[in-house]
Amino acid sequence: MKVMKNYLAGLLMLVALSATAQEYKPFKVNVSVGYAKPFNAGTSGGFLVAVEPKYGLSDNFDLGLRLEAASVARGIQYNGNTTTGDVGTYSSALLTGNYLFGAGGVRPFLGLGVGPYSIGAAGTVVISSNGQANQNIDLVSDTKFGGMVRGGIKAGHFVAAAEFNFIPSTDRTISNQTITSNNAYLGIKIGADIGGGRR
Numbered sequence: 001m002k003v004m005k006n007y008l009a010g011l012l013m014l015v016a017l018s019a020t021a022q023e024y025k026p027f028k029v030n031v032s033v034g035y036a037k038p039f040n041a042g043t044s045g046g047f048l049v050a051v052e053p054k055y056g057l058s059d060n061f062d063l064g065l066r067l068e069a070a071s072v073a074r075g076i077q078y079n080g081n082t083t084t085g086d087v088g089t090y091s092s093a094l095l096t097g098n099y100l101f102g103a104g105g106v107r108p109f110l111g112l113g114v115g116p117y118s119i120g121a122a123g124t125v126v127i128s129s130n131g132q133a134n135q136n137i138d139l140v141s142d143t144k145f146g147g148m149v150r151g152g153i154k155a156g157h158f159v160a161a162a163e164f165n166f167i168p169s170t171d172r173t174i175s176n177q178t179i180t181s182n183n184a185y186l187g188i189k190i191g192a193d194i195g196g197g198r199r
Helices: 002-021
Strands: 027-038 046-056 061-078 081-100 106-119 124-127 135-138 142-155 158-166 170-174 177-182 185-195
Touching (some): 027 158, 046 081, 046 185, 061 106, 081 142, 106 158
Antiparallel strands (some): 027 185, 046 061, 061 081, 061 177, 081 106, 106 142, 124 135, 142 158, 158 185, 170 177
16 A cells, blocks of 8 residues: 555656646747947947747756847957947857746846857948058958857746857957957847747
């Protein structure tokens, strides 16, 4: 009799765990829009749009692929001076992981992402230094491998997040002078998860 009770208790526990594991729908697609601001001082921000299909390994952890395009101006630094190129598009395709805390209707989350960033050309800027003749610097397109750290809140299907995109700078040396184009930017976005949710 005792063995039977232990067996039934174990069976009920297994059923309960199985029900918990299946209470979420694993596949969803996040669609977001927002504002992108370069880290470089003195540069203006722009518009961003992102699509991120995600698969839930559990109710608390998602794996995804973030596809984002952000229109920002590239900032140039030289000899302590700052200037700005034309607005260009930064596109990225990052593998992401997100951890959602708690089990309620409003859930904070943290996430990471890594992958390539394609940095759009941003025209030509003119620089001058120490009384020397002005020089034209072409801000050509570039590709860098970078990373992203995010934090946000999910309420139902609504999602709001801040994302720090860490992209290595582009450096050029002209007449023994280093010209640095800072590529990192901050993204503030709102959007919604299509699909997913609890069963």
